[in-house]
Amino acid sequence: MNLHPSMLAVLGAVALASACGGDSSGPSPLSACGAPAPQLSLVVAQYVSLDPVLDSGCVTFAANSSTDTAEYLVLAQSAGGAPAFSAPFDLASGTASRSTTLPSVASARADARGPVSVTFDAHLRNIGQTGRYPQFPLGAPPAGSAGPRPAPAGPPTFGSGRTFEVCSNLSCSTLANVGATVRAVGAHIAIYVDTLAPGGGLDSVDYDALKQVFDTLLYPLDTATFGAVSDIDANTVVTVLMSNTVNQLVSNARCVSSGYVAGFFFPGDLDPVFAPQFNNGEVFYSIVADPGGTLSCAHSTSAVKSVMPVTFTHEFQHMINFVAHVRTRGGDSEEGWLDEGLSKYAEEIAGRAFLPGDPASFSQFAIGSVYDAYQYLLDPVSSPLLIPADTGTLAEVGASWLFTRYIVDQFGGTLPRQLVQTAQRGAANVSAQTGQPFAQTVSRWGLANWVSDLPGFAAPTELQYSSWDFRTTFGSLHTQDAANFPRAYPLVPLVASANSVSLSGTLWSGSGEYVRVVVAPGEAAFTLHLSANGTTPISTAIVPRLNVVRIR
16 A cells, blocks of 8 residues: 655644535436426435335425525435446436536546555455465465474564465465564564565664554554454464565556555465465565665665554454454455455554544554545546455545445444454445445435535534544645645535436446536426436446435
8 A cells, every 4th residue: 555655744734523427318307207206395404315216216306485595415326236236327307408517627646546556455355255366286385385384382483484475466376485584573463574675674673663563553453443363373473474575566667657565464374274275374464675676666664664554454454354254254255345444444543543642643544545535536426335346446445435434433433343243244234233224324425425514514413424524634635735635625516407407427336426406596396317318217236316415
């Protein structure tokens, strides 16, 4: 997870709530409504989520009989479905013309965080679900490996060595044998370093400092939040392996263009069937410091000390989640989108542990999640919440974190542990632990992304984030770093009059398109129609919803 240096300093100054389209053609959509459409009359701050399957996709808004302008936020949304599901949509009013659009804003710079790490992380989650590990005869390690190892009686001793098998490419189709030596041992963590690590890297003081933050903050915080980890190798610690092979997963040229893999958890090491073929233990893999760039792009000692704790707390959640779902309960691992959202939440709460006294460390842990959320909100209709298997973008990861952050705010700090310590997965898991239909939760979350801290508007509690004032956060980041945060608030709905709504495109699982419908004083009632193309009903596979909240 590569963080652009310019972004590391800016988040500490922002506010935390708790801590400081196209033309419509063809027949008028009103002709497809059949019987009179349901009538909608909302007061300010009242909202509704409508299922277009139940009412031909049509809804009529009451006339504006007042002398003031009325405004509605309308969200055409997929509120569920399977990952990677999509369907065309068309949202139009009776006499639709082209909607008023605001100028587009380019996405933040590609070098801010590398997409290669997101894709690799998603791939590892996918092979953990499918069991498609590197293929070796069961119980036979790769040629040249150290072979089966007896279970140790306790933690390794300082200076002792062993050999590991480490993914040597981004598909994990091949493994490299890595010799490593213990450089630090704590109550919960043992740090091994590649015996061939480049010179000029971390020293004993640095390793002890990393061990300290892992041991006294990150390990206790993640286990308290998500649950205990296993100890299948009986060494009483989680192994941190800093290896040249992790640096070499990405070439220097690709590192410059797409970022790098800072660290990972390989589920094969803990898989109940396949673990003996691999390292048969709890292992977190990390880059080594390489100031001279001898292995790939250069990684200074300060950069490694900064990124390793963030990556560890993220990957440690993945490890705990895999243990809970697969080893403890014998089920399938969690769906990637929710697993990723929980790991991004782990990063955030680790950062919050440094507040209020150390905002720079908070920024170090939280900036990645905030940046990814910004990317999602720039164009929410294009990024599914339910990320397809074996893929992922920064924007999709941002959606996962925002949704996880929202449901924790709504249902309490014990929810992450409940989501992890279960055999349930994905949307069914969220529904089981929250006690609400998933479509309802997703619909409310979608509205909250616009109205939660909207100035001059008192959003209902269930449409709010309680832990972030995102308009303040993003506004501050925009002021400090307009290149990476080009808008004061990234989500900018289209604007249309009551009779000029015309949106069309594709809805992905969990995504949505926003429009602000402005109704002039004295304007007559108007009807909106959500369909596939103006005449055909929208697909039920994406669990379509038309969500409306009256803003003024």
